[in-house]
Amino acid sequence: xxxxxxxxxxxxxxxxxxxxxxxxxxxxxxxxxxxxxxxxxxxxxxxxxxxxxxxxxxxxxxxxxxxxxxxxxxxxxxxxxxxxxxxxxxxxxxxxxxxxxxxxxxxxxxxxxxxxxxxxxxxxxxxxxxxxxxxxxxxxxxxxxxxxxxxxxxxxxxxxxxxxxxxxxxxxxxxxxxxxxxxxxxxxxxxxxxxxxxxxxxxxxxxxxxxxxxxxxxxxxxxxxxxxxxxxxxxxxxxxxxxxxxxxxxxxxxxxxxxxxxxxxxxxxxxxxxxxxxxx
Amino acid sequence: xxxxxxxxxxxxxxxxxxxxxxxxxxxxxxxxxxxxxxxxxxxxxxxxxxxxxxxxxxxxxxxxxxxxxxxxxxxxxxxxxxxxxxxxxxxxxxxxxxxxxxxxxxxxxxxxxxxxxxxxxxxxxxxxxxxxxxxxxxxxxxxxxxxxxxxxxxxxxxxxxxxxxxxxxxxxxxxxxxxxxxxxxxxxxxxxxxxxxxxxxxxxxxxxxxxxxxxxxxxxxxxxxxxxxxxxxxxxxxxxxxxxxxxxxxxxxxxxxxxxxxxxxxxxxxxxxxxxxxxxxxxxxxxxxxxxxxxxxxxxxxxxxxxxxxxxxxxxxxxxxxxxxxxxxxxxxxxxxxxxxxxxx
Numbered sequence: 102x103x104x105x106x107x108x109x110x111x112x113x114x115x116x117x118x119x120x121x122x123x124x125x126x127x128x129x130x131x132x133x134x135x136x137x138x139x140x141x142x143x144x145x146x147x148x149x150x151x152x153x154x155x156x157x158x159x160x161x162x163x164x165x166x167x168x169x170x171x172x173x174x175x176x177x178x179x180x181x182x183x184x185x186x187x188x189x190x191x192x193x194x195x196x197x198x199x200x201x202x203x204x205x206x207x208x209x210x211x212x213x214x215x216x217x218x219x220x221x222x223x224x225x226x227x228x229x230x231x232x233x234x235x236x237x238x239x240x241x242x243x244x245x246x247x248x249x250x251x252x253x254x255x256x257x258x259x260x261x262x263x264x265x266x267x268x269x270x271x272x273x274x275x276x277x278x279x280x281x282x283x284x285x286x287x288x289x290x291x292x293x294x295x296x297x298x299x300x301x302x303x304x305x306x307x308x309x310x311x312x313x314x315x316x317x318x319x320x321x322x323x324x325x326x327x328x329x330x331x332x333x334x335x336x337x338x339x340x341x342x343x344x345x346x347x348x349x350x351x352x353x354x355x356x357x358x359x360x361x362x363x364x365x366x367x368x369x370x371x372x373x374x375x376x377x378x379x380x381x
Numbered sequence: 382x383x384x385x386x387x388x389x390x391x392x393x394x395x396x397x398x399x400x401x402x403x404x405x406x407x408x409x410x411x412x413x414x415x416x417x418x419x420x421x422x423x424x425x426x427x428x429x430x431x432x433x434x435x436x437x438x439x440x441x442x443x444x445x446x447x448x449x450x451x452x453x454x455x456x457x458x459x460x461x462x463x464x465x466x467x468x469x470x471x472x473x474x475x476x477x478x479x480x481x482x483x484x485x486x487x488x489x490x491x492x493x494x495x496x497x498x499x500x501x502x503x504x505x506x507x508x509x510x511x512x513x514x515x516x517x518x519x520x521x522x523x524x525x526x527x528x529x530x531x532x533x534x535x536x537x538x539x540x541x542x543x544x545x546x547x548x549x550x551x552x553x554x555x556x557x558x559x560x561x562x563x564x565x566x567x568x569x570x571x572x573x574x575x576x577x578x579x580x581x582x583x584x585x586x587x588x589x590x591x592x593x594x595x596x597x598x599x600x601x602x603x604x605x606x607x608x609x610x611x612x613x614x615x616x617x618x619x620x621x622x623x624x625x626x627x628x629x630x631x632x633x634x635x636x637x638x639x640x641x642x643x644x645x646x647x648x649x650x651x652x653x654x655x656x657x658x659x660x661x662x663x664x665x666x667x668x669x670x671x672x673x674x675x676x677x678x679x680x681x682x683x684x685x686x687x688x689x690x691x692x693x694x695x696x697x698x699x700x701x702x703x704x705x706x707x708x709x710x711x712x713x714x715x716x717x718x719x720x721x722x723x724x725x726x
Contacts, residue, residue: 149409154668155426157409196414197672199486252674254666301605303430303596303679305663311574312593314608328405355407360598364407 134223135171138346140335140373142166146191147366148204152259152300153250158202160193164350164369172223176215181223181236183271185210189246189352189367204365206246206261210290212269214238224377225275226282237270240290255305259363263322265295284337284344291330297322299358320358327356335371343376414670416465420456422669423469423483424449429599432662432681433478436689443475445601466490466673478691479634480664484674495658495693496631502655502702503566503630507712508535517554520547522579524555531719532558536579539571539636548582549618560624560722562715563644570635570660580643581615583625588612588646592683607683612643624725625650626718629696633657635664641694642684651721652696654714659693 146162170183190205216222220234246261269290276283300309301316308314320326335348348371355364412422428445437443452472456465466483470490473481483490511533516525520543523535532555555561570576592607614620627644629652638657644650662678669675684690698721706713 149407151409155410155422156412156668156670195668195672196670197668199672200668200674250666252666254676255663255679256665301595301597302599302603303432303665304605305595305665305680307573307663308593308595308608308680312608312610314593316595316597316605324405328407355405357407362407362409 133172134221134227135169135378136223136375137378138166138168138335138373138375140164140166140168140346140348140371142348142350142369142371144350144367144369146193146204146368147364148191148193148202148248149362149364150248150259151362152256153202153248154195154200156195158193158195158200160191160202162189162191162367162369164189164367164371166350166371166373168375170223172221173213175213179216180238181214181216181221183210183212183214183240185212185240187352191365191367201251202248203251204246204248206244208242208244208246210240210242210267212238212240212267214269214271220273222271222273222286225273226277226284227377232275232277234273234275235271237268239293240267240269241265242267242290242292242295255307258306259300260298260306261363263292263295263297263327265292265297265322265327267292281339282337283339286333286335286337288333289330292322292324292327294321294323296320297327297356297358299356299361302359302361317359322356326358329354329356337375340374343374346373346375347371348373412670416456416458416460419465419669419671419673420453420469423675424452424472426667426669426675427473427476427481427677428601430596430665430667430679431476431481431677432596432604432679433476433689433691434601436691437476437478440692441475441477448472448475462671463487478662478678479658479660480662480676480678482674482676484676495634495660499631499655500701501630501632502700502714503632504702504707504712505567507707507710508564508566508715510710511712511715517551519551520544522547522551524551526555526558527719529719529723530557530559531722532561533715534561534563536563536565536568536637538568539573539575539579539640541575542572543575543579545578545582545615545617548579548615552582552619552621556619558623559726560626561621562626562628562718562722564628564715565633565637565640566628566630566654566714567632568634568637568640569632570637570639573636573639573663576636576640577612577643578615580612580640580647582619583621583644583647583650584612584614585620585622585648586614588643589685590643590646591685592687593680594683595680604681607687610682612646623649624722626721627652628714628718629654629657629694631655631658631693633693635660638690638694639682642690645694645697646685651698652694653698653718653721654696654700656693656695656699657690659691661690 142164144162165188167186187208214236216236219230222236225234248259274285332351337344352367474492591610594607661682663680665679703713
């Protein structure tokens with residue numbers, strides 16, 4: 102059901118993008134360029150949350166990503182803005198195969214990246230002075246999700262929530278074969294600092310939400326207690342006025358709050374579309 | 382040139398950080414899905430999470446390290462799963478905690494001595510005679526007006542939600558009664574919020590009913606500072622103002638035990654019957670490497686005097702079912718409660 106919903110969302114977003122707009126001839130100022138992309142992915146997830154169970158749960162992973170990256174006027178049009186929405190759902194079970202666990206969440210990220218040299222990570226095929234463009238910057242990222250363990254009890258679920266400042270680097274490579282441009286993109290993101298929610302070691306959600314007893318449930322997060330990172334590699338294959346986008350996303354979320362261990366390692370193969378548009 | 386140098390520095394930093402993070406993996410503890418491995422996993426799980434070790438040492442003389450030594454000697458790789466299950470259940474039974482269970486596909490390990498070792502003090506066939514056929518049901522609360530104008534409420538469980546609307550509707554229907562009997566005998570618990578919702582209709586004031594504390598680390602004495610537990614008077618619906626008798630037996634456990642603790646603080650309420658079964662720890666679930674489910678007490682609930690109610694709450698008026706009454710198909714508890722309520726008119 103969730104998979105179908107993600108697919109529908111992906112298709113509806115794509116349909117919206119398909120409105121005819123001027124082709125990327127370079128006649129427009131660089132700071133008017135916008136890259137839209139929607140991808141849906143399927144893969145594998147490994148989850149450990151010792152609040153729920155002391156062992157890894159593994160299974161299928163589903164992901165939807167919606168990206169909008171645009172050049173801005175900032176710093177002599179060297180800065181681009183990226184908005185990334187990432188929706189993830191995983192269905193897993195334990196090694197014995199007798200308990201199920203579901204995890205899901207939504208991540209929203211707003212980042213600003215400085216394009217080095219005469220690079221342009223938004224549209225390298227049209228704008229960059231060399232095939233390789235590089236950009237780096239910071240992003241504000243919010244995440245809201247949870248893990249649900251099917252067996253009943255007073256600790257059936259775990260809320261996952263954080264608000265982080267992330268360092269992120271983008272690299273694009275314009276691979277021209279004949280008259281076609283195949284644009285490769287790689288992005289690496291590293292949460293640097295922020296706040297995250299966690300119950301205390303043996304604290305129940307009844308205490309947190311029904312009794313409203315706080316026990317350091319909002320914590321300062323940094324790579325020492327939340328060593329996480331994300332990788333994304335995509336390639337755009339020109340297809341009429343848009344591009345087919347294939348990719349791989351690796352999401353490695355980890356934390357150790359209040360002696361509770363958590364990780365979710367997700368690897369997804371992504372497929373979708375991207376399109377260059379021009380703002381007025 | 383300068384930009385290229387800055388770029389190289391930035392990329393070096395990112396690659397270094399990435400490498401550092403790859404080495405900072407948050408991994409599951411090593412486990413071994415053998416007979417010995419499952420035994421050790423269970424012992425350690427309890428050691429790091431169970432919340433009553435100090436109290437059980439004080440009351441029962443349980444030394445968890447000594448328990449390990451004694452039961453480890455009984456585990457070997459040649460034993461069957463059923464034999465391992467028996468050993469593990471025996472080890473857990475040392476804690477005499479109804480909230481401690483081991484669940485396998487073929488059995489449910491438990492220690493229910495909190496009620497199995499005592500008279501039941503409840504006869505379902507007889508109690509049903511008082512309800513008859515025309516009783517009403519408000520979200521699991523069965524109620525009727527007895528012929529001496531005493532309201533009788535049978536509350537068998539707190540597993541399903543009971544809302545303020547349900548309680549108010551029931552109290553409204555019983556409003557003309559001289560008093561109310563709330564029979565929670567055999568109520569094995571359920572949701573604390575449900576127990577508190579029902580109790581909140583029997584006080585006009587905010588009451589301090591106890592304290593709660595949870596574990597903050599793996600050490601047996603790593604606990605949070607106790608936080609006060611409060612029962613707020615119901616603000617939505619009817620609050621009962623007449624005398625109430627709560628009937629209890631040894632099978633009153635967990636959330637029902639907490640309900641009795643709440644009612645003990647409410648004005649005009651008398652607890653009548655046998656000591657409750659206790660179960661004051663809030664249970665969490667976990668599992669063993671072989672997939673067997675473990676349940677254990679994780680959060681401690683104290684009474685208003687910071688005393689444990691893990692082994693039950695004493696009644697205000699102790700009672701036992703009379704053999705003569707049973708022979709006459711009478712419930713001693715209900716009869717005594719009616720007398721008490723009528724005498725306090």
